[in-house]
Amino acid sequence: MRYKATIIRVLKRAEDIRSFQFIKPRGFEFLPGQYLFVSVQKSGKALTKPLSISSSPTEDFLEVTKRLTGHEFSNAMTELRVGDEIYIDGPNGSFTFMGEYPKVGMLAGGIGITPLISMIKYCTHKQVQSSIILLYGNRSEENIPFFEELNQLAKNNKNFRVIHTLSRAGDSWKGRRGHVDSEMIKEHIPDYEERVFYVSGPPGLVKDCTQHLRSLGVNEEKIKTENFIGY
Numbered sequence: 001m002r003y004k005a006t007i008i009r010v011l012k013r014a015e016d017i018r019s020f021q022f023i024k025p026r027g028f029e030f031l032p033g034q035y036l037f038v039s040v041q042k043s044g045k046a047l048t049k050p051l052s053i054s055s056s057p058t059e060d061f062l063e064v065t066k067r068l069t070g071h072e073f074s075n076a077m078t079e080l081r082v083g084d085e086i087y088i089d090g091p092n093g094s095f096t097f098m099g100e101y102p103k104v105g106m107l108a109g110g111i112g113i114t115p116l117i118s119m120i121k122y123c124t125h126k127q128v129q130s131s132i133i134l135l136y137g138n139r140s141e142e143n144i145p146f147f148e149e150l151n152q153l154a155k156n157n158k159n160f161r162v163i164h165t166l167s168r169a170g171d172s173w174k175g176r177r178g179h180v181d182s183e184m185i186k187e188h189i190p191d192y193e194e195r196v197f198y199v200s201g202p203p204g205l206v207k208d209c210t211q212h213l214r215s216l217g218v219n220e221e222k223i224k225t226e227n228f229i230g231y
């Protein structure tokens with residue numbers, strides 16, 4: 001279903017990441033983790049890309065979050081201002097979670113957090129009892145989108161934990177270093193055999209993380225992926 005939506009806020013989430021919030025069109029409903037086709041106008045032509053919804057169905061606005069790449073679609077998004085209208089088409093996708101499993105693991109890098117934060121917010125707001133452990137990789141401190149939000153969600157929801165890891169951390173970083181890998185999964189999700197996994201992000205990350213899970217013996221049917229094809 002195609003809708004017109006008006007931008008109400010643009011937020012800086014990290015150095016190269018922006019969230020665009022708009023009024024939820026009347027009648028629009030979605031499940032946490034689904035995505036939209038977002039169309040923006042540039043020099044009279046429509047540019048369209050799939051973007052995951054980073055807000056939760058429990059919030060009264062819709063939000064998508066874009067990594068700024070300097071390419072055509074990204075540049076058209078950065079020109080959007082409050083009051084501008086865009087077209088959205090959706091919701092799409094079956095990468096969703098609303099508490100169907102008692103224990104889940106989530107693996108993400110960078111912008112791959114978008115469908116997962118929708119699920120985590122939903123589970124927190126609805127007081128879903130499932131245990132969720134998120135292993136989240138980024139480059140550096142300045143590059144962690146939703147850092148405060150994730151840490152706050154972990155404070156508000158005793159069933160949710162986030163472990164950050166940075167590949168190019170500064171000297172002051174006290175947390176984990178490196179990528180999300182099998183060692184990190186074993187250390188922070190010791191009961192990984194009992195969990196269903198959600199893996200999300202650009203194709204390279206999804207491939208690597210899926211491989212780590214396979215190497216630990218996690219069954220294929222317990223690995224759900226959202227592949228951000230296009231990067």
Ligand SMILES: Cc1cc2nc3c(=O)[nH]c(=O)nc-3n(C[C@H](O)[C@H](O)[C@H](O)COP(=O)(O)OP(=O)(O)OC[C@H]3O[C@@H](n4cnc5c(N)ncnc54)[C@H](O)[C@@H]3O)c2cc1C
Nearest residue numbers: 049050051052065066067069071072073074114228229230
């Ligand atoms: C289900 C799904 C969900 C997604 N969710 C998100 C999300 O939440 N957030 C998000 O940011 N992305 C998401 N993506 C990816 C998104 O759809 C885009 O593909 C991605 O953000 C790249 O956008 P862009 O602005 O660089 O696009 P474009 O401007 O079309 O560029 C796409 C790619 O083409 C190449 N390219 C384009 N122009 C040039 C040029 N002039 N010179 C050289 N190379 C060029 C580059 O490799 C570039 O990254 C998702 C994808 C899928 C399939």
